Amino acid sequence: MRSKECVAMILAGGQGSRLGALTKKVAKPAVPFGGKYRIIDFPLSNCTHSGIDTVGVLTQYQPLELNTYIGSGQPWDLDRKNGGVYVLPPYVSAEKGEWYKGTANAIYQNIGFVDQFDPEYVVILSGDHIYKMDYAKMLKAHKKANADATIAVIEVPWDEASRFGIMNTDENLKIVEFEEKPKKPKSNLASMGVYVFTWKVLKKYLIEDEKDVNSDNDFGKNIIPKMLENGKKLMAHRFDGYWKDVGTIQSLWDANMELLDDAPAMNISDKDWRIFSKNPAKPPHYISNTAVVKNCYITEGCEIDGMVEHSILSEGVVVEEGAKIIDSVILPGAHIGRDAVIKKAIVGTGAVIGKNVKIGTEEIGAIEDFVNTKICAADITLVAPEVKIKDDVAIAKNSMVTKSIKA
Amino acid sequence: MHNSTLGLIFSENPEANLGDLTNLRALAAVPVGGRYRIIDFILSNMVNTGIANVGITTTSKMQSLTDHLGTGKDWDLARKQNGLFILPHNEAYDSNKQYGVDYIYNAFSYLRRSRQDYVLVSDCNTICNLTYEDVEKLHMEKDADITMVYTKVGQIEDRRLKRHIFLDVDKDGRVTDMELYPTVQKLNNSYMHMFYIKKSLLLELVGDCIAHGKHKLNADLLMSNIDKLKIYAYEFEGYSKTIDNIKTYFGFNLDLLKKEVRDELFGTKDDDRIYTKVKDMVPTKYGKNSCVTNSIIADGCVIEGQVKNCIIFRGVKIGEGAVVENSIIMQNSQIMENCLVENAIFDKEVILREGKKLVGQETYPVIIGKRVVV
Numbered sequence: 001m002r003s004k005e006c007v008a009m010i011l012a013g014g015q016g017s018r019l020g021a022l023t024k025k026v027a028k029p030a031v032p033f034g035g036k037y038r039i040i041d042f043p044l045s046n047c048t049h050s051g052i053d054t055v056g057v058l059t060q061y062q063p064l065e066l067n068t069y070i071g072s073g074q075p076w077d078l079d080r081k082n083g084g085v086y087v088l089p090p091y092v093s094a095e096k097g098e099w100y101k102g103t104a105n106a107i108y109q110n111i112g113f114v115d116q117f118d119p120e121y122v123v124i125l126s127g128d129h130i131y132k133m134d135y136a137k138m139l140k141a142h143k144k145a146n147a148d149a150t151i152a153v154i155e156v157p158w159d160e161a162s163r164f165g166i167m168n169t170d171e172n173l174k175i176v177e178f179e180e181k182p183k184k185p186k187s188n189l190a191s192m193g194v195y196v197f198t199w200k201v202l203k204k205y206l207i208e209d210e211k212d213v214n215s216d217n218d219f220g221k222n223i224i225p226k227m228l229e230n231g232k233k234l235m236a237h238r239f240d241g242y243w244k245d246v247g248t249i250q251s252l253w254d255a256n257m258e259l260l261d262d263a264p265a266m267n268i269s270d271k272d273w274r275i276f277s278k279n280p281a282k283p284p285h286y287i288s289n290t291a292v293v294k295n296c297y298i299t300e301g302c303e304i305d306g307m308v309e310h311s312i313l314s315e316g317v318v319v320e321e322g323a324k325i326i327d328s329v330i331l332p333g334a335h336i337g338r339d340a341v342i343k344k345a346i347v348g349t350g351a352v353i354g355k356n357v358k359i360g361t362e363e364i365g366a367i368e369d370f371v372n373t374k375i376c377a378a379d380i381t382l383v384a385p386e387v388k389i390k391d392d393v394a395i396a397k398n399s400m401v402t403k404s405i406k407a
Numbered sequence: 408m409h410n411s412t413l414g415l416i417f418s419e420n421p422e423a424n425l426g427d428l429t430n431l432r433a434l435a436a437v438p439v440g441g442r443y444r445i446i447d448f449i450l451s452n453m454v455n456t457g458i459a460n461v462g463i464t465t466t467s468k469m470q471s472l473t474d475h476l477g478t479g480k481d482w483d484l485a486r487k488q489n490g491l492f493i494l495p496h497n498e499a500y501d502s503n504k505q506y507g508v509d510y511i512y513n514a515f516s517y518l519r520r521s522r523q524d525y526v527l528v529s530d531c532n533t534i535c536n537l538t539y540e541d542v543e544k545l546h547m548e549k550d551a552d553i554t555m556v557y558t559k560v561g562q563i564e565d566r567r568l569k570r571h572i573f574l575d576v577d578k579d580g581r582v583t584d585m586e587l588y589p590t591v592q593k594l595n596n597s598y599m600h601m602f603y604i605k606k607s608l609l610l611e612l613v614g615d616c617i618a619h620g621k622h623k624l625n626a627d628l629l630m631s632n633i634d635k636l637k638i639y640a641y642e643f644e645g646y647s648k649t650i651d652n653i654k655t656y657f658g659f660n661l662d663l664l665k666k667e668v669r670d671e672l673f674g675t676k677d678d679d680r681i682y683t684k685v686k687d688m689v690p691t692k693y694g695k696n697s698c699v700t701n702s703i704i705a706d707g708c709v710i711e712g713q714v715k716n717c718i719i720f721r722g723v724k725i726g727e728g729a730v731v732e733n734s735i736i737m738q739n740s741q742i743m744e745n746c747l748v749e750n751a752i753f754d755k756e757v758i759l760r761e762g763k764k765l766v767g768q769e770t771y772p773v774i775i776g777k778r779v780v781v
Binding site for chain 1: 441442666685691692706
């Protein structure tokens, strides 16, 4: 195997339980986003644009769809002779076999994979964030500082800082302290879950961490604090672009809607930093004589006869005449029946909404059996993938419809 | 079928004339239907039938076609064995004077080297969604030498007759006569310019034509062998359209505005899709004041104005206050604020500056060439 200066490892094993029904059958990184993408398209495309051509994707929870999606890596230009993308599930060896116990353990179990490429550095990424970032710049800063680890940080509002892992740094951005979700934050620089490590240093820490039976085998909880304790050089790397953790239904909905802003915080149509994705072989979309489309994103294979306003439609969505879709995200292949009204909702892949159905309504008499404010806050309604809802049903807002409502 | 048949597609057709659209590109590479090139349809049909070895004959205008096809990976034809073969033209001939027989003759070494025993020979410009299993089945059942594909047509207007080849077919499905570009219509079986043949026989017939100074595929290779060979005909009953001039080009694009045509042509299942080069464009953005009706719109566009009865290709921008009707706007063209466009075909990367008006006639659309700035 030809050696590589830098190998990327994407942690894509998380369940994303706060996304409720959306991640019942797929891992969070495979959740559709922005009409054409999956969440993992962002870190994968970032790798390609940053010149990293060797990427390990660590999967564990419901990996089938994610594995199928990544395939040979061709959509991201990662089908390479030397390097390319590798899906790395947990495995059984001669001594033992176990699940990935934590983020650090996942990398520990794949030390052999990384070592094949004999890299100087590894980039550790999370598969659940929406952002465009040049890892090459961060790697350059890491080399220049002669650091053992560099952690990407983003300024978050002070009142939200206690929800993040916070880096306290000196004036040169050298990290002096790391606090996971501090009650009284001393800084508002939050870790983005993007790390560059000097591989031989990290490897040593991973091996030590594995021996520690009390460890949670987690980067944030164990590896980073241990390195700080031992006086290793950890640097913060400021990122000032758009970054969003789409871990909840609300943040996923928000991030989709932000694409429709007049001046979106993240430009997905940047030709020099295209977000690559697996394209379905579908014809262009069709907007009929009875359709009204305003302020929305619509993609291939859609057939629109109804009204779509301030919404995002993924490939192959059908909107029948008289239907209204407002402030919503419709995932691939969903079918919206005649005169249905969808308001502030996420409608899952392949869902079928009957005629005159109301989703996310405040009207009296609407079905409230599915109301689930734990998952669906802020009046958002979620319809699970493949759910079928019969004609003339009204579903109250804040619902998570997890099973079909049949005639 | 996939083990035994290879596809041979002609990227040009001397009988087609698309004017400015083919000045710089092969007929096969002319953009259609919002995100496709003409060749995507026939090529996808072959792939969907399981044909894994396809040769495409080219002329000197091959650049745009080879850019589009690349290694063939978007059609799943980037293979170690078989795959996509671009067959270069023979510099010794003037491309304009080459006919079908010459193109096949140029491809002799490719044909001989291929392992398949049968060849599906096809023009590129008949658009349909046809899988060839039934053609092959008929061919084998009848123990035919050649099987030609045709479609039933109604009464053709006199001036369009010169574009048709009619087959006279007996009850058994055998071709008993062929009429090439007649002046009076006696038959209604219009040949779709696709035939199925054993490779060894094709090589023999082409060799024979060349040796006798004959070059025309339809007249010399097919018609003159009607009495000597068992030529059968397969009727295709679905939608098909031959693009051979601006009018049929325009007509085909507008046919796509009909749901039944789209559903048939683009397929509703996963095994009859039409593949094309993937561009990784973002979805299309509609502005707050956009007003779009009865149109096909590809990805990567930004639509702020009014669009009616149009085919809009990838990456087109239509500014606020602009009105675009009955038009075909190709990739990356820009129509700025308050323009008016009617009955027009914009080639790629055309820019129409603020407030300009361009109005063609329904029967005679205006064509704006590639990269023109108005």
